[in-house]
Amino acid sequence: MTGLKSSIAMAAAAVLAMPFTASAADIKIASFPGPKHPINAHLFEPWMATINGMNKGLDVKLYVAGKLGKGPAKQFKRAVDGVADVSFGLQGYTSKQFRATTLVELANVMTNAVDGTKRLQTAYAKSAAVRKEYEKVHVLGIWTIDVPILMTKDKPIKSIADLKGLKLRTPSQMSARSISALGAVPVPMPITKLYNALARGTVDGVLVSPTVLHSFKIKEVTRYFASGIPFGSSPMFIVMNKKSWNKLSPAHKDIVNKTSGIKMGLTGGKIYDSEHQKGMAFLAGSKAHNLVRLPDAEVRKAIGLLSDLEKTVVREWEKQGVPATEILKIMRAAGA
Numbered sequence: 001m002t003g004l005k006s007s008i009a010m011a012a013a014a015v016l017a018m019p020f021t022a023s024a025a026d027i028k029i030a031s032f033p034g035p036k037h038p039i040n041a042h043l044f045e046p047w048m049a050t051i052n053g054m055n056k057g058l059d060v061k062l063y064v065a066g067k068l069g070k071g072p073a074k075q076f077k078r079a080v081d082g083v084a085d086v087s088f089g090l091q092g093y094t095s096k097q098f099r100a101t102t103l104v105e106l107a108n109v110m111t112n113a114v115d116g117t118k119r120l121q122t123a124y125a126k127s128a129a130v131r132k133e134y135e136k137v138h139v140l141g142i143w144t145i146d147v148p149i150l151m152t153k154d155k156p157i158k159s160i161a162d163l164k165g166l167k168l169r170t171p172s173q174m175s176a177r178s179i180s181a182l183g184a185v186p187v188p189m190p191i192t193k194l195y196n197a198l199a200r201g202t203v204d205g206v207l208v209s210p211t212v213l214h215s216f217k218i219k220e221v222t223r224y225f226a227s228g229i230p231f232g233s234s235p236m237f238i239v240m241n242k243k244s245w246n247k248l249s250p251a252h253k254d255i256v257n258k259t260s261g262i263k264m265g266l267t268g269g270k271i272y273d274s275e276h277q278k279g280m281a282f283l284a285g286s287k288a289h290n291l292v293r294l295p296d297a298e299v300r301k302a303i304g305l306l307s308d309l310e311k312t313v314v315r316e317w318e319k320q321g322v323p324a325t326e327i328l329k330i331m332r333a334a335g336a
Contacts, residue, residue: 024057024058024059025057025058025059025247025248025249025252026059026060026061026085027058027059027060027061027085027086027240027244028061028063028068028084028085028086029044029048029060029061029062029063029084029085029086029087029088030063030066030067030068030069030075030078030079030083030084030086030087030088031044031062031063031064031065031087031088032064032065032066032071032072032075032088032089032190032192033064033065033191033192033215033216034064034065034215035064035065036215037064037215038211038215038271038272038274038275039088039236039268039271040062040064042267042271043264043267043268043271044062044088045062047060047259047260047264048060048061048062050259051255051256051259054255056251056252056255057252058248058252058255058256063084066192068083068084069083069084071190072089072090072093072190072191072192073089073093073094073190075087075088075089075090075093076089076091076093076094076097076137076237076239077094079137079239079240079241080136080137080241081241082241082243082244084241085240085241085244086140086238086239086240086241086244087237087238087239088236088237088238089236089237090171090172090234090235090236090237091133091172091234091235091236091237092105092171092172092173092174092175092234092235093171093172093190095172095173095174096173097133098133098235099133099317099320099322099324100123100127100129100130100132100133100317100322100323100324100327101120101123101130101133101142101235102172102173102174102235103123103174103313103317103324103327103328103331104116104119104120104123104144104232104233104235104331105172105174105175105178105231105232105233105234105235106174106178106232106306106309106310106313106328107178107229107230107231107232107302107303107306107307107309107310108230108232108303108306108307109232109328109331109332110144110147110232110233110331110335111147111230111335112146112147112269112273112276113143113144113145113146113147113233113268113269113270113271113272113273113276114266114269114270114273115335116143116144116145116147116232116233116235116269117142117143117144117265117266117268117269118266118269118334118335119144119330119331119332119334119335120142120143120144120235120265120331121142121143121262121265122330122331122334123327123330123331123334124139124142126330127323127326127327127330129322129323129326129327130327134237134239136242137239137240137241137242138239138240138241138242138245139237139238139239139240140238140239140240140256140260140261140264141237141238141260141261141264141265141267141268142235142236142237142238142265143235143236143265143266143268143269143272144232144233144234144235144236144269144272145209145211145233145234145235145236145272146209146210146211146233146272146273146275146276147209147230147231147232147233147276148175148207148208148209148231148233148234149207149208149209149210149225149226149227150163150168150205150206150207150225150226150227150229151205151206151207151208151218151222151224151225152166152204152205152206152222152223152224152225152226153198153201153204153205153221153222153223153224154204154223154224155204155205155224156224156226156290156292157205157224157226157292157294158226158292158294158295158298159294159295159298160182160183160294160298160301160302160305161183163179163182163183163184164183164184165183165184165185166184166185166204166205167184167185167187167202167203167204167205168184168185168186168187168203168204168205168206168207169186169187169188169189169194169197169198169203169205169206169207169208170186170187170188170189170206170207171188171189171190171191171208171234172188172234173188174232174313175207175231175234176188177309177313178207178231178232178306178309179207181305181306181308181309182302182305182306187202187203189203191208191212191216192216194206194208194212194216194218195216195217195218195220195221198218198221198222199221205222205224206218206222207231209233209234209272209275209276209279210275210276210278210279210280210282210283211272211275211276211279213279213282213283214278214279214282215275219282219286219289222289223288223289223290224289224290224292225283225289225290225291225292226291226292226293226294227280227291227292227293227294228293228294228298228299229294229299229302229303229306230299230303231306236268238260238264238268240256310328314328
């Protein structure tokens with residue numbers, strides 16, 4: 001992760017020599033995972049070290065593991081309400097607020113986290129409907145997680161038929177509908193509750209990024225893994241309370257702007273792609289875990305079912321005033 005950390009430091013280098021007369025300001029960051037989570041360790045920590053190391057009167061502090069409030073689903077609201085100055089979370093936990101954004105979770109929109117990040121950032125730049133979903137906050141960064149895979153505790157998945165009736169944890173409305181389209185039963189749940197749900201048999205498995213194998217210890221409660229289906233993936237955000245942003249001096253705003261935005265989002269995407277590779281390599285070399293890629297015929301079946309779902313979602317979203325066709329066109333063209 002040295003390269004990722006240095007990229008944040010380099011982004012801030014241009015502001016180190018600027019003259020400052022700003023008064024002191026504190027920024028409290030609310031992060032729901034523990035301190036070793038990749039975003040905390042490889043994005044927030046170097047970001048804080050860079051800004052705090054400038055000695056320009058801007059003091060950034062990170063509160064991990066829900067210390068500013070429990071429940072990952074409330075992370076966006078914590079920033080809106082000012083419980084935290086900055087918060088990190090998933091749009092999918094409050095899907096109804098983010099119908100435009102979560103279109104990136106549909107199949108065949110992205111290939112990896114950096115690719116998905118660029119498509120999402122392009123949609124944010126070009127679609128008023130996407131930007132409107134963030135009008136109550138100041139956006140510091142948005143990105144997507146890497147493409148998820150299927151993980152189960154007791155039953156191997158070798159075909160789409162094997163999914164029928166399985167209870168699978170999902171993080172969002174869109175991923176729940178994807179799982180339903182393939183015959184499984186979605187169980188909405190934040191990632192912080194997944195370990196116990198698998199251990200107790202509340203769920204049979206999960207559709208999730210391989211990054212959770214270590215960061216949330218899911219490797220301890222799963223045995224079978226299936227890849228190959230081109231699912232979309234969860235978007236993520238780092239946002240700032242508007243009053244907290246407006247209270248910053250022009251000089252402090254300049255520091256934050258030059259160390260966030262597109263670069264921060266791409267750093268998030270790179271972190272997840274790196275962790276994805278580590279997770280898949282771990283599974284490939286583990287004797288205690290069984291990783292398969294679904295046969296091409298089964299992948300084609302899944303794509304057909306998920307394509308039908310997309311048509312349904314687009315019709316529904318359009319009736320509700322979300323320009324889904326336009327947004328998907330922007331997202332897909334962004335990688336052309």
